[in-house]
Amino acid sequence: MNYLEALERFKKYVEDIKNISYAVNVMHWDGSTDAPKSSFPVRGESLGFFSTLEYEMFVTKQMDEDLNTLLENIDKLDDKESVMVHKARKEYDKLVKIPSDEIKEYQILTNRAQHSWEEARKKDDFSIFSPDLKEIIKTLRRFADYRGIKNHPYNIYLDDYEEGMTREKLDIFFDTLRKRIVPLLKGIMDSKKNIRDEFLSRDYPLDSQREAATELLEFMHFDLDRGLLKESTHPFTMGLNIDDVRLTSRYDKNNMISGMLSVAHEGGHALYEQNISRDLINTTLATGTSLGIHESQSRIYENNIFKSREFINFYFPKLQKRYPEQLKDVSEEEFYEAINNVKPSFIRVDADELTYSLHIMVRYEIEVALIEGSIEVDELPEYWNKKMEEYLGIVPPNNRLGVLQDVHWSHGLFGYFPTYALGSAYAAQFANKMEKDIKLKETLLKSDFKTPLEWLNKNVHQFGSLLTPDEISLKSTNELLNPNYFCEYLENKYSKIYNL
Amino acid sequence: MNYLEALERFKKYVEDIKNISYAVNVMHWDGSTDAPKSSFPVRGESLGFFSTLEYEMFVTKQMDEDLNTLLENIDKLDDKESVMVHKARKEYDKLVKIPSDEIKEYQILTNRAQHSWEEARKKDDFSIFSPDLKEIIKTLRRFADYRGIKNHPYNIYLDDYEEGMTREKLDIFFDTLRKRIVPLLKGIMDSKKNIRDEFLSRDYPLDSQREAATELLEFMHFDLDRGLLKESTHPFTMGLNIDDVRLTSRYDKNNMISGMLSVAHEGGHALYEQNISRDLINTTLATGTSLGIHESQSRIYENNIFKSREFINFYFPKLQKRYPEQLKDVSEEEFYEAINNVKPSFIRVDADELTYSLHIMVRYEIEVALIEGSIEVDELPEYWNKKMEEYLGIVPPNNRLGVLQDVHWSHGLFGYFPTYALGSAYAAQFANKMEKDIKLKETLLKSDFKTPLEWLNKNVHQFGSLLTPDEISLKSTNELLNPNYFCEYLENKYSKIYNL
Structure with a gap:
């Protein structure tokens, strides 16, 4: 068969899928922001219709043949086409290998x-x-x-969220964290340092928080002409396309920093989606390459930038001006320490920067053990509590605060949790290289937030899904993922704060 | 062919179309409210894709055969199925008779x-x-x-928006308006009555207007759990389905009444969409039956109810409480007169209740004359100005304030304008019958807004598109559209206000 015909059909398919995805994403966005609750059933039916339509458009004999034809002629395709075809072949095989009635079940x-x-x-x-x-x-x-x-069945699920990731690599990754972060936390817990943070829960009017949120996005150089910020119960980011990137936050009158950190976090995701190269428009590659790399962009803004001493030097005076009453008895240093206060807690989503990755380590070890059968489901609550005590030094008083807190496993999301920790590690590795390339800390001190963004654009954002996580890592930092940067970053930061 | 097979396929098609329409409507809603401007091109491509998909799903040989099979077995179908099949046959024939390349051109x-x-x-x-x-x-x-x-080519376009409407019927309709409303306006203009309304353009804070808008919807018994109110440049209503009806308004600091009237108007549309019988869910009939009937529901709330002496008796004290400074020197009677002030003006969308239909008459006469060729396009500006002088007593100083003000004709929307006037006339006819059936004015005086809504539910809303405009009119008022009710209503109302 003529590969050009196959290519034309494939491109038409990619175009159609883009048009359907746009509708599906707008429905999800609407459903998570404004739509009345009673709209749920009809939206569900519509989403179900499109999901079936997408499947029927993709899993066809013609597509199978076309993909084979294109793979036989892969040297005649350009980079983008070639990556798209490889990804589609992989996805196709994944979909057809499992009997459809088992998928339904x-x-x-x-x-x-x-x-x-x-x-x-x-x-x-x-x-x-x-x-x-x-x-x-x-x-x-x-x-x-x-x-x-x-090999290990867990690897296939890891790869679904993080291309190229394996249990073997992750074992080394978490081993490093275990050896360096667990003792670091013990040191912090044993330190005599007393950090005051009661001022973070004073009354901060919501309207002013909303204004501050938009202002923060402007500092970050998020282009508000090509996106928007709204509110939702659970903050999230949605890149409908590079000219339409949306994010949400939520605001709590007595927890001002939580809303700001959500904006910084989602803003990092949003900057990624907004700065993908225009070359990738109308391809399936115009989105983040993996969950881990995506999370690295949110973490770098939330943690390595926002919670840095340098950014707070710039930002605290602005906050103090906005909230003169609430922050009148607070120094810049106290504010910095307060937002970086380490407090082991039961609920992952409320965890501080340091203990967060330990929560993920607990889940990682459990997922591997469950999938390979080295522990049974019934042993899980006990195993969970043991791990929490081992790594965080606390034992949940009940399963609601323990093994039952996360929704992921009920969705069948195994292999997903590790990407949260990978994100923090990639963020530290990128930040380390940015320090060498552009003197990150100095740029923040000078209120220059454009230079760091440009580094991320050049080294991460622009590539969308054209490069794998490994390729991004190699290209931008000259090495593969290396958790030592993350550990070193935490050690440096918290040794200073806690005088270790 | 077995008609049951045809019916099953037809119902599957109706279901699929519902699912696509939901997505398309959400995209339109999003595009008119929150979506960043830069999202326009991708949304346009997606909407284009779905429009083609809908066409391809509908205009098929199979559909043609199925519709014929179903028409041959029409006595075996229930009412809903029968009406849907007739409507689909009509739509199909309309689509296939025009060569597709001419449609593209x-x-x-x-x-x-x-x-x-x-x-x-x-x-x-x-x-x-x-x-x-x-x-x-x-x-x-x-x-x-x-x-x-x-017969007259204009009739086919009238029928597209208002099933069963013809030029012959409309000629009688507008003749009546011409004979009764034009002299009424002259009388008003000649009267010595001086109505003060400068207080309507005082400063009314936007946030308070937004609160008042929601409150007004609550008075109207719009179910905010099954719908929502937002803002947009041009107010509109969208019934995605009976459990998800959305409307918008816009607010002007110096024109409080404009935002309230938008809410009353769009609220009327929204009540219609929200109160369609649940029996019609999952059919193509779960929407208003025609533009004229739809407009009657918005007009009855905007004019016959909101601008009535009785409603103002209830509503003005609430407004005065909300805006004590702005309305302190205003009496209830003055407020009533101010919102009913008649002032011929050039721009239709800003027109008062009385002159509005005269604007429509100008457009109607022009549309008929253009379509039948009795005037040429080049004579249009002059003809427009002549008609404006004849009916409204004013001549636009330029074409921007005259023939060029409306977007409709550039969209090819001929036959659409008359439905705006039909809406007002139907509203008056319904209100007249409501007065007889439920003593409308007394219910308003007693702040009972549920009884009028129930009348509209019972006589109009519940039927969706199951009944034609004529059938609705006959069933609810025992006669077909009769413009005399509208004229009489205006004569009574304005004779009192202007002491004619």
Whole structure:
């Protein structure tokens, strides 16, 4: 067959999918922001229709043949086409290898599991959720078999979220964290340093927080003409396309810093989506390359930039001007220490910068053990608590504050959690290289936020999904992911704060 | 062929179209409210994709056969199915009779015409727009031929917006208006009555106007759990489905009443969409039956209710409480007169209740004359000014304030304008019957807004598109559209206000 015909059909397909995705994303956006609650059922039906339509457009004999034809002629394609075809072949194989009735059964199972998880959490009774979780793990193992995985079944799920990631690499990664961050936390806990942060929970009017949020996005050079900021229960970012990138935050009258950190975090995601090269428009590559790399962009703005001594030097006077009453008895240094206060806690999403990755380590070890069968689901609550004590030094008083806190497993999301920790590590590695390339700290001190953004644009953002995480890492930092940068960053930062 | 098979396929199609329409509507809603301007091109491509998809799903040999099979078995279908099949057959025939390349050319023409109209209006130069307008009229005449119209070509376009409406009926309608409203306006203009309304343009804070808008919707018994109110440049209403009805308004600090009237107007549309019978869910009939009937629901709330002496008796004290400074020197009677002040003006959308329909009459006469060829496009500006003087007693000083003010014709929307006047007339006819059935004025005086809504639910809303405008009119008022109710209503109202 003439590969040009196949290429034309493939490009037409990519174009159609872009048009459907736009609609689907707008529906999701609308559903998470304004839409009345009662709109849920009809939106669900519509989303179901499009999901089926996308499947039917993709999983066809013609597509299978076209992809093979294109792979046979891969040297005649340009870079973008070639990457798209490889990704599509991989996705196609993933979709056809699992029998469709098993996929349907699995959807029913995960739907049910979300309810049983909710119920279990509400009643603090793990046994309500455990039968479904067992079934999910069994199914994921079987699916890994279908997909022809010879080595550890967990690797296939890691790769779904982070191309090229394996358990072997992650073991080394978390080993490093375990050896360096756990002792660091112990040191902090043993230190005599007393950090005051009661002023963070004073009354901060919401309207003013909303204004401050927009102002912060402006400091970050987020282009508000090509995007927008709204509110939602759970902050998120959505890149509909590079000219339409949307993010949300939420504001709490008695927790001003939480809303600002959400904006910095989501703003980092949003900057990534907004600065993908225009060359990638109308391809499937105009989005972040992996969850880990995406998370690195949010973490670098939330932690390495916003929570840095240098940024606070610039930002605190502005906050003090906005909230003269609330911050009148607070020094810049006290503010910096308050937002970096380390306090081991049970709930991951409320964790500070240091303990956050330990939460992820707990989940990682559990996921591996569950998938390979070295622990049973019924042992999970006990195992969880043991790990929490080992790494964070605290034991949840109940399962609601422990193993039942996260929704991910009820969705079947195994292999997803590690990307949260990868993001922090990549962020530290990028920040380290930025310090060498552009003197990151000095730029922040000079209120120059454009130069760091340009570095990220040049080294990360522009490539979208054209490069793999490994390629991005190599190109921008001359090495693969190396968790030592993250550990070193935390050690330096917290040794200073806690006089270790 | 077995008609049950055909019916099943047809219902599946209706379901699919509902799912696509939901997405398309959400995209339109998003585009008119929050979406950044730069999102326009991608949304346009996506909307284009769905428009083609809908066409391809509908205009097929299979659909043609199925519709014929169903028509042959129409007695075996229930009411809803039967009406849907008849409507689909009509729509199908309309779409296939015009050659598709001519439809494409026409789209290019109307796209160009919108630009030439804008340019013409900006430069106040009708000759920039006239070549495209000539072409549009020529095309509409040719399309009417394709569609096999034997009598006046205008009738086919009237019927597109108002099923069953004809030029013959409209001539009688507008004759009545001409004979009764034009003299009424002359009488008002000659009266010595001086109405003060300067207080309407005092400073009314926007936040308070927004609160008042929500409050007004609550008075109207709009269910805010199944819908929402936002802001947009041009107020509009969108019934995505009966559990998700959205409307917008706009607020002007120095024109408080304008925002309130927008809410009352769009609220009327929204109540219609929200109160369609649940029986019609998942059919194509769960929407208003025609533009005229839809407009009657907005007009009845905007004019017959909101601007009534009785409603103001209830509402003015609330406004005075909300705006004690701005309304301290204003009496209830003065407020009532101010919002009903008659002032002939050039721009239709700013017109008062009485002169509004005269604006529509000008456009109606022009549309008929253009379509039948009794005037030429080049004579249009002069003809327009002549009609304005004849009916409203004023002559636009330029074409920007005259023939170039409306966007409709550049879109090819001929036959659309009359529905604005039909809406007012239907509203008056319904209000007249409500007075007899439920003592409308007394219910308003008693702040009972539920009883009028129930009358509208029972007689209009619930039927969606299951009944034609004529059927609704007959069922609810025992007669067909009769413009005398509208004229009588205006005569009574304004005779009192102006002591005629």
